[in-house]
Amino acid sequence: MRFAWRTVLGLLASACVCTTSLCVSAQNYPSRPIRVIAPWPPGSSVDLSARTVALKLNDILKTSLIIENRPGAEGAIGSALAARAAPDGYTLVWGNAATHGSNKVVFPNLGYDPVKDFTPISSVHKNILSVAVSTSLPVNTFADFLAHAKTRPGKLRYGTPGVGSPHHLTGVQLNRRAGIEILHVPYKGGGPAVTDVLGGHIELTIASLAAVIPQHRAGKIKILAVTDSVRYEQLPDIPAIAETFPGIEILGWSAVFGPANLPADITARLNAALAEALQAPEVKSTFEKAGLVASWSSAADLAKRVSAEIELWKDAVASGMKFQ
Structure with missing residues (x-):
């Protein structure tokens, strides 16, 4: 019995030391x-x-x-x-x-x-998203794009960071609300999708403004709309999708x-x-x-x-x- 008590006391002492060690570790983090x-x-x-x-x-x-x-x-x-x-x-x-x-x-x-x-x-x-198109696409406004897409169902492809992203949901909502049919092309991130728009492999991307503003300002891509409920302060001439389709704010x-x-x-x-x-x-x-x-x-x-x-x-x- 004496040995058992010594064992228990030893375990308790170890536990106290471990607990103190954890506290010190947290206090010194990182x-x-x-x-x-x-x-x-x-x-x-x-x-x-x-x-x-x-x-x-x-x-x-x-x-x-x-x-x-x-x-x-x-x-x-x-x-x-x-x-x-x-x-x-x-x-x-x-x-x-x-x-x-x-x-x-x-x-x-x-x-x-x-x-x-x-x-x-x-x-x-x-993260405010945007609809951005290739400069080769013959559109200059969001209204132009919708009209163009309606005449080409299933012909225009939009890239996103992947299936189930807010970007993808935006494309699904556009198809439903605008009566268009743009095809989803998922990528492993927003950067590769933008690269393929620049390279002419797809016609447009639904991308974060972070991914397309530099190319937009350089004249290499055209941002046509943003997904917030209001216009983005830094791009006052670009409309919000909600101006055309109220309730779309993704x-x-x-x-x-x-x-x-x-x-x-x-x-x-x-x-x-x-x-x-x-x-x-x-x-x-x-x-x-x-x-x-x-x-x-x-x-x-x-x-x-x-x-x-x-x-x-x-x-x-x-x-x-x-x-x-």
Whole structure:
């Protein structure tokens, strides 16, 4: 019995040491570089957002955030990788409305659960989308495009970052509301879709403003409309789709998540750091030029946003929309 008591006391002492160690680890976080998985390719709005904010977080957190692009399967490859990481704050993922919303509804065998497998940390940006066409297409306005598309059902192809993205939903809504038939071509991110418009392989893209504003300003692509409820301040001559089709307001977003069971104090540390970074003038300026709007949130509000996004897509599927 004496030996048993010694064993129990030893285990209790070990537990106390381990608990203290964990507390010290959290208090000293971060003590080494942080891996940030961007599940979309370079040139996408998620990539731009992650790299812009990471530069500021490097200073705030006194460490290096290393961006790792892991695109594929509509963001599912990189997201699944992050979900399997240790919940220690040293692997994060820059998710969006697809990876942590529509994917759960559109892909039944996703490989991860956007609610159960992640710890919400904070929203980062709101992403205004656009309808952008090749300069070779004989249209100069959104009205011109609709008229042109009606005479060519099934002939015009639009690229998006993938099946089940807000960009894809915009195309589905345009087909329904405008009575046109433009064909969906999914890519592994917004950047490749824009590249194919520039190369003449497809006629148009529904892309984030971040992905097309530079080419639009250079005269290499034509932005015809935006998906917000109002015009974008930096492009006052470009109409909102809602001006023609009231009620169409489809926005993308990005947010930072950790693996499930991330300690609350680490979550709070990262949330506070993101709040500070998103207030930085250089971050706001870069976002503004790219068509993004900084959008910090509490972890709890981000959890609500994920749930709402999933419900939005459940309703879309229930209404008979096909996402292929």
